[in-house]
Each structure stands twice: as C-alpha cells, then as structure tokens.
Amino acid sequence: MNAPLNISMPAEASQAPKAYKLLIDGKHVDARDGRVIERASPGHGFVVSRYAQAGAAEVEAAVQAAHRAFETGPWPRMKASERAAILLRTADLIETRLEEIARLDALESGKPIAQARGEIGGAVDIWRYAASLARTLHGESYANLGDTMLGVVVREPIGVVSLITPWNFPFLIISQKLPFALAAGCTAVVKPSEMTSASTFLLGDILLEAGLPAGVVNILAGFGADVGAPMVSHPLVEMVSFTGSTRVGKMTMAAASDSLKKVSMELGGKNGQIVFPDADLEAAADAAVFGGFFNAGECCNAGSRLIVHEAIADDFLAAVKALAAKVKVGDPLDDRTKVGAMISTDHMEKVAGYVSAAKTDGGNVFSGGARIASNAGQYLDPTIIRNVTEDMAIAREEVFGPVLSVLTFESIEKALHIANNTPYGLSAGVWSASIDTCMSVARHVRSGTVWVNTFMEGYPELPFGGYKQSGLGRELGKRAVEDYTEEKTIQFHRGQRTGWWVG
Numbered sequence: 189m190n191a192p193l194n195i196s197m198p199a200e201a202s203q204a205p206k207a208y209k210l211l212i213d214g215k216h217v218d219a220r221d222g223r224v225i226e227r228a229s230p231g232h233g234f235v236v237s238r239y240a241q242a243g244a245a246e247v248e249a250a251v252q253a254a255h256r257a258f259e260t261g262p263w264p265r266m267k268a269s270e271r272a273a274i275l276l277r278t279a280d281l282i283e284t285r286l287e288e289i290a291r292l293d294a295l296e297s298g299k300p301i302a303q304a305r306g307e308i309g310g311a312v313d314i315w316r317y318a319a320s321l322a323r324t325l326h327g328e329s330y331a332n333l334g335d336t337m338l339g340v341v342v343r344e345p346i347g348v349v350s351l352i353t354p355w356n357f358p359f360l361i362i363s364q365k366l367p368f369a370l371a372a373g374c375t376a377v378v379k380p381s382e383m384t385s386a387s388t389f390l391l392g393d394i395l396l397e398a399g400l401p402a403g404v405v406n407i408l409a410g411f412g413a414d415v416g417a418p419m420v421s422h423p424l425v426e427m428v429s430f431t432g433s434t435r436v437g438k439m440t441m442a443a444a445s446d447s448l449k450k451v452s453m454e455l456g457g458k459n460g461q462i463v464f465p466d467a468d469l470e471a472a473a474d475a476a477v478f479g480g481f482f483n484a485g486e487c488c489n490a491g492s493r494l495i496v497h498e499a500i501a502d503d504f505l506a507a508v509k510a511l512a513a514k515v516k517v518g519d520p521l522d523d524r525t526k527v528g529a530m531i532s533t534d535h536m537e538k539v540a541g542y543v544s545a546a547k548t549d550g551g552n553v554f555s556g557g558a559r560i561a562s563n564a565g566q567y568l569d570p571t572i573i574r575n576v577t578e579d580m581a582i583a584r585e586e587v588f589g590p591v592l593s594v595l596t597f598e599s600i601e602k603a604l605h606i607a608n609n610t611p612y613g614l615s616a617g618v619w620s621a622s623i624d625t626c627m628s629v630a631r632h633v634r635s636g637t638v639w640v641n642t643f644m645e646g647y648p649e650l651p652f653g654g655y656k657q658s659g660l661g662r663e664l665g666k667r668a669v670e671d672y673t674e675e676k677t678i679q680f681h682r683g684q685r686t687g688w689w690v691g
C-alpha cells in the first residue's frame with residue numbers, strides 16, 4: 189500500500205481561477221443567464237477554472253453561427269491549400285503553447301504533467317497530418333461509361349458537425365476530430381467535458397490567431413443534457429462525432445436517428461493483454477503495468493484484463509506486482525509522477541465499489557486495493573485482482589480506474605474466448621515470440637486494434653476505433669477526412685441525348 193501523500197499546492201492555488209467565455213461566431217461571450225461551471229483540480233482540491241455555462245440559447249446561437257459560416261462563409265470554398273496552411277499554423281501555435289496546455293489538462297483532469305506533454309505533442313502531429321490530408325482529398329472519375337458519359341464522384345464537406353468529447357484526454361481527443369472536420373471544409377460546434385473544458389477554449393483562441401474565420405469553430409462548455417443533447421438533435425447539424433461512454437453513446441445515436449444524422453462513435457473498452465510463456469516476459473510485465481495504470485486506468489484503451497498462461501502465472505504476476513509497487517502515484521504536477529489523481533470523488537467511489545464487489549465475488553486483491561490518504565485531492569492505489577472469472581463484473585464492465593483483473597488460460601482457444609467474451613471490442617494485446625501465436629490472436633480477436641509485442645501505441649496514420657459496443661466508425665488514418673464529407677455523383681452527358689422516354 190502506498191504511503192500517505194503530501195501534495196504541495198502550485199502557484200495557481202493562490203490565484204483567482206482562470207475564467208473562460210464561450211466562443212460563438214468568433215466572439216468570446218458569457219452565458220445569457222450568467223451561469224458558470226467551476227472546476228476544482230482533482231489532484232489539489234482548489235478551483236482552477238470557471239467557464240461560462242452554455243444552455244439551449246447558446247447552442248442555438250452556436251449552431252446558427254456554424255451554419256452561416258458553412259452556407260456563406262469562405263471556409264468550405266477555400267482552396268484546400270489555404271485550409272491546410274491554417275491547420276499547420278494551428279499546429280505551430282499549439283507547439284509554442286504546449287507547456288501551458290499540458291498544465292491546464294494536468295490541473296483539470298489530474299493526469300501526470302509529463303504524460304500530458306506527450307499528449308499535446310501527439311496532438312500537434314495529428315494537426316499536421318490532417319493538413320496533409322486536406323491537400324490529398326479527392327474523388328473519382330469514370331470515363332468507362334460509354335462515349336457520351338463522364339461520371340465524376342466528388343467529395344463535399346458534410347456541413348455543420350457537432351463534436352462531443354470526454355474528460356480523460358481533453359486536448360488529444362478534440363484533436364482526433366476537429367482538424368479532420370476542418371480539413372474537409374466543415375464548420376463545427378464543440379462541447380468538451382464539463383470537467384475539462386479549459387484546453388479546448390485555449391484551442392479556440394489558437395484557431396482564431398491562426399486565421400480561422402469567425403463562426404467556423406464554436407465552443408460551448410456545459411452539461412450533456414443542456415448542451416450535448418440539443419447539439420445532437422438540432423436540425424441544422426449534419427453529423428455528430430462523439431467520444432464517451434457506451435451508455436451515453438447509445439443515447440446519442442438514438443437522438444441522432446430522429447433526423448437521420450451521420451454518427452461516429454468512440455466508446456468504452458474492456459481490453460485484454462494475452463501473455464504466452466514464450467514471450468519476452470520482462471517487456472510484457474512492464475506493458476501489463478502500463479496498460480493497467482496509465483492515466484490512472486481512466487483510459488478507453490486500458491489493458492484492464494491481464495490474460496496469462498497458467499504455466500507462468502505465479503512468476504509473471506510476482507514480476508508485475510513488483511513493478512506496480514514502483515509506480516509513482518501522486519501530484520499530477522510532479523514530473524516523476526506516473527499515476528495522478530482520480531477525476532472526481534464520485535468516480536473514485538465507483539471504482540472502489542468495483543474492487544469491493546470483486547472481493548465479494550471471489551476475487552483476491554493481490555496488490556493495492558485501497559485509497560491513498562492525502563492532504564489534498566483523491567488518489568487510488570494501483571490494484572491487481574487475481575482469481576477473476578469471466579462472469580464477474582470486474583471482468584466484463586469498464587471499471588475506468590487503476591485496476592488490473594487477472595484471468596488465466598491453458599490453451600490459445602481459451603485465451604481467445606476470454607478476450608472476446610465482452611460486449612466491447614476496442615483493443616487487445618498479445619505477447620509471444622511465435623509468429624503463429626501472434627497471428628492467430630491478431631486475426632481472431634474481435635477488436636479495432638491489436639498490439640503485437642507492444643501496447644497502447646498510436647499514430648495519426650493508423651485508424652482507431654472499436655468493434656461491437658466500443659463504437660462505430662474510425663478516427664485517424666487516411667480516411668479520417670472522408671468521414672466528414674458527403675459523396676456526390678455528377679453525370680456529364682455529351683451531345684444529343686438518345687433513347688428518349690416518351691418521344
């Protein structure tokens with residue numbers, strides 16, 4: 189168990205909270221009714237930000253602004269090279285302000301600052317990649333339809349898009365959506381999580397500084413029911429791209445179906461790492477700890493199920509436990525921290541509830557399992573639970589905390605059965621020196637990403653998304669811009685039309 193934490197207060201604790209206004213039609217505005225949301229740092233407990241809190245009136249104003257910008261503004265009509273130039277300037281400005289953005293995300297989400305820096309650096313790379321796709325987006329032509337016909341398929345921006353994001357990777361996830369929507373020529377209304385909106389507002393400032401025309405991107409802080417729901421149902425919105433829980437994703441899809449909007453869904457996961465005896469067990473043990481405890485387990489891609497061959501289980505788990513004991517939990521602003529604070533006390537209670545239920549169900553808390561006492565903030569011990577069986581809630585549901593469930597297998601068939609025995613299908617990992625074993629797992633696991641002898645790497649070039657109830661559609665990759673387009677078929681007829689219908 190970790191020793192009590194003594195969290196020191198950063199300079200921000202003695203300053204007034206930073207205030208953020210909504211961004212609508214290029215202007216920073218307060219909510220009409222003057223409401224605000226206060227966000228306290230989960231690692232320290234002081235109020236770090238105050239955002240103007242949007243409601244139905246602000247959603248209407250933001251959608252109308254995005255609609256005007258789409259219908260009459262320059263953005264969808266510009267050359268792709270001009271849009272790409274603005275995306276590239278945005279990337280440069282994010283890079284210049286990387287430390288400031290990383291600190292906001294660490295303060296508001298409780299994630300470690302060193303990790304936050306990595307995420308913002310990753311976001312810079314995505315903005316640059318999206319700029320390259322803006323230049324290469326193209327359609328198709330068919331000159332094989334006879335001498336009098338030329339068929340042309342063009343891709344046009346789909347229109348106004350609503351982008352809704354969660355709290356666990358505030359800046360990174362909006363950067364998996366917005367640059368691609370902008371590259372296509374769309375306009376957007378963006379709603380970050382009500383707990384972590386600051387870095388998205390900062391992105392809004394950066395976009396204006398980079399030369400984005402007013403109204404192209406509108407940013408609203410607010411709650412799901414007041415702001416997210418009308419952003420989904422609004423008749424002028426053509427597409428909804430949502431990242432969040434499977435529960436809210438299903439509600440969002442149902443709401444979007446009324447006006448038959450296109451939807452893209454990045455939802456929860458219950459991902460397994462399968463470890464075979466012939467693997468590089470030292471590397472696999474490190475990846476097990478990384479997969480389980482990265483971002484305090486508050487990660488859709490968390491490797492929350494460790495599926496280990498029975499022959500090596502005891503020795504391997506002893507190595508995993510020894511590594512887990514070395515994971516530095518504590519102040520998100522300390523450069524050495526690997527696991528920061530839990531996002532909220534409510535969420536921490538929920539995670540602790542899963543650990544208690546696992547004990548009742550017959551699980552054995554092999555390591556951790558407790559809250560860590562601290563003078564400020566909320567922290568959980570990285571926890572490993574053995575004797576987990578496939579029917580237990582801890583093996584099936586997304587816990588979203590630093591909790592690793594261990595299941596064992598004796599054959600590859602059983603390992604695959606365990607890996608696939610969940611309603612989710614986001615990602616999986618396999619560890620083995622045998623190409624046959626790795627390929628069998630990679631081909632038969634039902635998930636959107638499979639890591640072979642590595643875990644949780646990501647590249648803008650590679651599509652990301654889920655099978656089953658982990659989502660619908662893919663983000664990133666070379667087709668990411670196409671997602672934000674409609675296809676239009678144009679048929680050019682040359683000369684006198686023959687074969688008249690009536691005469």
Ligand code: NAD
Binds near residue numbers: 357379381433489
């Ligand atoms: P959440 O579903 O509670 O909220 C996500 C967003 O939806 C927030 O902005 C929220 O305000 C908004 N929202 C809530 N109710 C809404 C409604 N009725 N209509 C429209 N919007 C609404 O999720 P969370 O707790 O913020 O994030 C954690 C979840 O996100 C986890 O399940 C995690 O797996 C998932 N996630 C998935 C990915 C992925 O890429 N697959 C990435 C990160 C997080």
